[in-house]
Amino acid sequence: MSLTVHAYVLRGAYRLEADLTVGDGLTLVSGASGAGKTTLLRMLAGLERPSAGEIAFDGQILSNAQVFIPAWERGFVTAFQDARLLPHASVRDNLLFARKRGRGAAAIFEDVEPVLEALGLVPLLSRRIGGLSGGERQRVGLGRALLSQARLLLLDEPTAMLDQERQRLVFQLIRQAADRCSVLVASHLEAPLANRVIRVENGKAALALSCSAQTQETQS
Amino acid sequence: MAPEDLSALVVSLKVALGASLIAMLLGAPVGYALSQVRRRPGAGLWSGLGLEFLLHLPVIAPPVVVGLVLLSTLGGAAPLGSWLEQNFHIQLAFTTAGAALAAGIVAAPFAARAASLSFEGVDSTLQEAAHASGAGRLDTFVNVTLPLAAPGLIAGLLTAFAVALGEFGAVITFAANIPGQTQTLPLAIYAALAAPGGEERAAHLALMAVSMAGLAVLAAQLLRARAQRGFGP
Numbered sequence: 093m094s095l096t097v098h099a100y101v102l103r104g105a106y107r108l109e110a111d112l113t114v115g116d117g118l119t120l121v122s123g124a125s126g127a128g129k130t131t132l133l134r135m136l137a138g139l140e141r142p143s144a145g146e147i148a149f150d151g152q153i154l155s156n157a158q159v160f161i162p163a164w165e166r167g168f169v170t171a172f173q174d175a176r177l178l179p180h181a182s183v184r185d186n187l188l189f190a191r192k193r194g195r196g197a198a199a200i201f202e203d204v205e206p207v208l209e210a211l212g213l214v215p216l217l218s219r220r221i222g223g224l225s226g227g228e229r230q231r232v233g234l235g236r237a238l239l240s241q242a243r244l245l246l247l248d249e250p251t252a253m254l255d256q257e258r259q260r261l262v263f264q265l266i267r268q269a270a271d272r273c274s275v276l277v278a279s280h281l282e283a284p285l286a287n288r289v290i291r292v293e294n295g296k297a298a299l300a301l302s303c304s305a306q307t308q309e310t311q312s
Numbered sequence: 313m314a315p316e317d318l319s320a321l322v323v324s325l326k327v328a329l330g331a332s333l334i335a336m337l338l339g340a341p342v343g344y345a346l347s348q349v350r351r352r353p354g355a356g357l358w359s360g361l362g363l364e365f366l367l368h369l370p371v372i373a374p375p376v377v378v379g380l381v382l383l384s385t386l387g388g389a390a391p392l393g394s395w396l397e398q399n400f401h402i403q404l405a406f407t408t409a410g411a412a413l414a415a416g417i418v419a420a421p422f423a424a425r426a427a428s429l430s431f432e433g434v435d436s437t438l439q440e441a442a443h444a445s446g447a448g449r450l451d452t453f454v455n456v457t458l459p460l461a462a463p464g465l466i467a468g469l470l471t472a473f474a475v476a477l478g479e480f481g482a483v484i485t486f487a488a489n490i491p492g493q494t495q496t497l498p499l500a501i502y503a504a505l506a507a508p509g510g511e512e513r514a515a516h517l518a519l520m521a522v523s524m525a526g527l528a529v530l531a532a533q534l535l536r537a538r539a540q541r542g543f544g545p
């Protein structure tokens with residue numbers, strides 16, 4: 093797959109310009125807090141319409157001056173930093189929300205169980221959202237995305253509220269997902285497993301050509 | 313309980329039930345539209361003023377006027393009313409259905425207000441999350457927006473029920489005061505007072521009317537409390 097972005101969003105005095113092409117695998121979106129990582133992800137997801145420019149996925153134009161494909165028709169799934177779970181549904185129904193709307197595509201993880209195990213969600217399945225802690229909510233939100241049929245996963249700070257051991261397990265899971273679909277992870281942490289890195293700073297998002305990323309790119 | 317008192321209670325319940333459904337059908341779409349106008353980026357203090365006016369017209373206008381307007385549009389002598397009667401055998405003036413319609417229009421603004429506030433209160437980040445999980449507009453409305461707004465909508469339905477239960481002017485003007493058909497509790501109280509020595513019966517009926525309205529309002533309160541408890545963190 094290939095995602096090509098030449099676009100910018102303008103919101104008042106704030107401007108974020110993205111000029112990049114990413115391929116398969118795991119892409120880390122790095123940058124300081126407030127640099128615009130979330131805005132970049134929202135722009136790709138179709139939740140924020142670029143002020144100008146073009147976004148294309150595998151040759152299909154998702155957004156330009158004439159075209160704007162809405163978020164739900166892109167086949168992308170986003171996991172938000174603030175989980176955003178449905179309070180009237182159970183943990184189980186929240187987890188399956190995106191999977192049930194896959195429109196015939198193949199699921200990233202065919203089996204649900206290993207994902208639930210890795211995220212530690214098995215004991216929570218029949219719980220109400222209202223009774224979950226912040227970290228539990230984040231894991232459910234992440235599970236909702238990982239269990240989907242997305243062709244591109246957009247994960248915004250997926251490990252922000254998790255302890256170190258859980259972070260390790262979650263990153264392993266994300267790495268597995270990246271073997272089956274493309275994954276963009278916004279995080280201010282270093283991700284040694286990433287195929288490439290997008291650096292967001294001073295209102296610009298572009299590929300950072302670090303050595304390790306280049307090496308892995310040629311290997312894959 | 314005297315049979316005619318029981319009949320007034322039954323008519324009241326029928327009319328209020330029909331009226332609250334009519335109020336919801338008329339009011340909820342207006343309330344939804346108003347919530348969307350208010351939520352639009354750049355919406356100011358004056359946004360949705362036209363809708364607000366439409367919403368409040370049946371409250372500001374005397375209910376008798378609502379009845380009069382209905383009578384002059386849907387009455388047997390009016391073009392629309394006679395057309396309905398000739399083609400579909402639907403007669404609204406001076407019937408239970410007509411009483412429900414009249415009370416429903418008066419109660420609609422209350423349903424609309426409740427709907428508008430409930431829809432405005434729905435967390436838009438959850439709708440966004442649904443879109444970002446592959447749910448389209450209708451899917452999101454049915455599975456996210458409606459369930460989140462439901463407690464407020466049901467509370468609005470019960471408020472409309474209580475308002476319809478007490479409606480007098482619109483009902484008596486459009487549907488008259490026919491015992492067993494359009495004579496609701498307030499109309500029966502009015503009739504009892506007009507008859508010599510009817511004060512005691514009027515007092516009985518008044519007690520019934522107040523209890524019914526009280527129960528409806530209590531149910532609405534309980535529902536709101538329950539919803540808050542259920543959805544809270």
